[in-house]
Amino acid sequence: MKRTRTIIILLIIVFGxxxxxxxxxxxxxxxxxxxxxxxxxxxxxxVKTVAxxxxxxxxxxxxxxxxxxxxxxxxIEAGEYVKQGDLIAQIRVIxxxxxxxxxxxxxxxxxxxxxTAEINFKTQQAIYDRQKAxxxxxxxxxxxxxxxxxTYLQAKQRVGQARIDVTQSRQNYDIIKTGTTSGLGSVAQxxxxxxxxxxxxxxxxxxxxxxxxxxxxxxxxxxASLADVKQMIFEGKVDESEVGxxxxxxxxxxTVGAIEDQKFDAILDYIAPKGVEENGAIQxxxxxxxxxxxxxxxxxxxSANASIILEKAEKVLAIKEALVQYDDETKKPYVEVEVGDQxxxxxxxxxxxxxxxxxxxxSGITKDDKIKVWNQIQGFE
Numbered sequence: 001m002k003r004t005r006t007i008i009i010l011l012i013i014v015f016g017x018x019x020x021x022x023x024x025x026x027x028x029x030x031x032x033x034x035x036x037x038x039x040x041x042x043x044x045x046x047v048k049t050v051a052x053x054x055x056x057x058x059x060x061x062x063x064x065x066x067x068x069x070x071x072x073x074x075x076i077e078a079g080e081y082v083k084q085g086d087l088i089a090q091i092r093v094i095x096x097x098x099x100x101x102x103x104x105x106x107x108x109x110x111x112x113x114x115x116t117a118e119i120n121f122k123t124q125q126a127i128y129d130r131q132k133a134x135x136x137x138x139x140x141x142x143x144x145x146x147x148x149x150x151t152y153l154q155a156k157q158r159v160g161q162a163r164i165d166v167t168q169s170r171q172n173y174d175i176i177k178t179g180t181t182s183g184l185g186s187v188a189q190x191x192x193x194x195x196x197x198x199x200x201x202x203x204x205x206x207x208x209x210x211x212x213x214x215x216x217x218x219x220x221x222x223x224a225s226l227a228d229v230k231q232m233i234f235e236g237k238v239d240e241s242e243v244g245x246x247x248x249x250x251x252x253x254x255t256v257g258a259i260e261d262q263k264f265d266a267i268l269d270y271i272a273p274k275g276v277e278e279n280g281a282i283q284x285x286x287x288x289x290x291x292x293x294x295x296x297x298x299x300x301x302x303s304a305n306a307s308i309i310l311e312k313a314e315k316v317l318a319i320k321e322a323l324v325q326y327d328d329e330t331k332k333p334y335v336e337v338e339v340g341d342q343x344x345x346x347x348x349x350x351x352x353x354x355x356x357x358x359x360x361x362x363s364g365i366t367k368d369d370k371i372k373v374w375n376q377i378q379g380f381e
Contacts, residue, residue: 037370053236057227064220
């Protein structure tokens with residue numbers, strides 16, 4: 001019984017050994033590692049960085065009143081086109097009691113001054129008439145008559161100035177009380193008109209709202225904002241790590257989130273000289289003017305992305321960057337070109353720009369060369 005068990009164990013060992021030999025023999029019959037190859041292709045390689053921002057008008061004009069009061073009526077709505085001089089709103093003046101009283105006192109004061117000047121003028125005119133008669137008879141000298149004539153002319157001038165002062169004080173009183181006066185015509189301050197032609201972007205006030213005039217101490221209340229929507233710009237920000245790569249005059253490709261499958265060309269024409277810290281990073285403002293748009297309307301304020309074209313090589317010989325190897329000592333780039341069946345020859349390259357996927361090849365290979373793919377693929381015949 002023990003002898004039979006021993007024979008069985010020996011047979012198992014022998015067959016196991018023979019099986020192992022057979023396995024290794026099969027492995028020896030497998031094909032060696034085979035490499036595939038790829039040919040260079042013609043590519044347009046673009047190196048770019050991206051900035052986020054929005055589309056805004058190149059110039060947005062805020063319309064403000066020249067007098068304080070209450071909006072009586074608004075004649076426009078957002079989205080309308082207006083021409084320079086078109087009526088935008090009508091203001092009803094709410095007079096200030098103190099200013100009104102002061103203006104009324106000025107009228108009274110200037111009227112009294114006019115009466116005094118007229119009385120003095122009549123007195124000087126009577127003196128002038130008597131002295132002229134004596135001068136004509138040769139009773140008084142020319143020097144004496146000249147002094148009297150000058151006094152007469154000065155009295156006449158003071159009457160004219162007093163009349164002007166009375167007129168101006170009355171006009172000022174009317175303006176304070178009603179916002180306008182006779183003689184102002186189209187420049188009546190109660191009428192707010194468009195200062196430029198363009199689209200109405202926003203009307204932030206309503207009839208009944210109180211408005212404040214623009215002056216040296218106050219910006220005034222904006223009644224409307226106007227802009228030429230055919231002249232739009234991209235406003236965005238780039239990180240400090242990217243700002244050193246860009247410069248004014250570079251082309252931009254603008255994509256607007258609300259407008260699918262559409263790109264707009266622009267030119268980078270402003271880079272802020274000073275950065276602003278946002279969320280722990282320094283951001284620099286940039287602006288780019290969109291080229292003329294006749295058929296597409298872009299609403300102001302839409303979010304957008306701008307691809308800033310740093311470098312561009314059109315229709316150049318290129319290979320995938322993954323195919324490029326670098327010499328351990330010289331660090332020069334090279335590839336292996338197929339010269340026979342699974343036979344490759346090393347060729348050094350002169351490379352151009354890269355977009356991270358394809359790299360431009362300036363010299364070293366031709367478009368007909370087959371480049372070794374370094375990823376090994378196991379296969380059987």
